[in-house]
Amino acid sequence: MSQSTSESEKRLGLTSHNIFARVYERLSSGLAESNFMAPLRREMVGKASGLVLEIGAGTGLNFAFYQPGQVERVEATEPDTAMLRYARERLNTAKVPITLTQAAAEALPFADATFDSVVATLVFCSVTDPVQGLREIRRVLKPGGVARIGVPDGRRYAESYVGDPRGFLESIRPGRPTPLLAMQEVFYLEGHRAMYDAETLTLLCAACGFVSAKESPFGDGRMWLNPDSEHRRLETLYVEAVK
Ligand SMILES: C[S@@+](CC[C@H](N)C(=O)[O-])C[C@H]1O[C@@H](n2cnc3c(N)ncnc32)[C@H](O)[C@@H]1O
DSSP, rough: OOOOHHHHHHHHTTBBOOOHHHHHHHHTHHHHHIIIHHHHHHHTTTTEEEEEEEETTTTTGGGOOBBBBTEEEEEEEEEBBHHHHHHHHHGGGOSSOEEEEEOOSSOSSSSSOOOEEEEEOTTTTTTSSSHHHHHHHHHHHEEEEEEEEEEBHHHHHHHHHHHHHTOHHHHHHHHHSSHHHHHHHHHHHHHHOOOOHHHHHHHHHTTTTSSSSEEEOOGGGOOOOOOSSSOOOOOOOEEEOOO
16 A cells, blocks of 8 residues: 555544454454343344435444345445454345445545435544534534434443442552543543533534434343443443434
8 A cells, every 4th residue: 555545544434453353343243242232233233224324334243134125125335344354244244235445534525415324333532523523413414304313321321430449440540540541541541522411512513503402211221230340330322313
């Protein structure tokens, strides 16, 4: 890859994280996927309809959840070359036609008012410029189209770490000056760039011009098992934003 190509790829937000992709792929056969993520995928992806845009498709774990008869076609985007390799292999799990394109949320290669639905699961915690990403999503949605944006629930995450009277944080990040600093270290080590709760994400969607944005009730999908330790209580949430 020439230097100028790689510089232009960087400008477009394109990446190649081989190790993260391999780890993420390995995790997808574990408890974190079945308990933490599968209920969110079933709920959010199952509601997508018409011409759908998926943002940050990762290794393609959502593909199997798109409903034929309801979804006409999916344009799945992902900025990372290594993730895309796994996603390509997962295309055969889909029951609807899916096209894969390398692109970041902040620069979507689609015309205005193209899509009926947008899906982004566990992506916005990693997006460098979330305001630009949400503006792009709004731009490519048809009027009345719906974006469903799912993220780890930052409030629960914080409560479970910092409020843990058993000192779980101290056991994994000993000697940090405050529990909050130790928690931030764990959160950002996972490659995250921003933490959201429902209130923050709905505010951000409204600021980016969506006419309505609210947290969607998540019924029985609410997670109660702790995927990686007996101390942690993780949750996901998602917001429905209408153009
Ligand atoms: C935790 S993974 C989630 C993947 C997939 N959505 C899922 O639910 O399994 C986060 C994904 O967001 C992608 N990502 C990071 N920055 C992005 C950006 N600016 N725009 C779109 N996707 C991005 C990463 O490459 C990665 O595939």
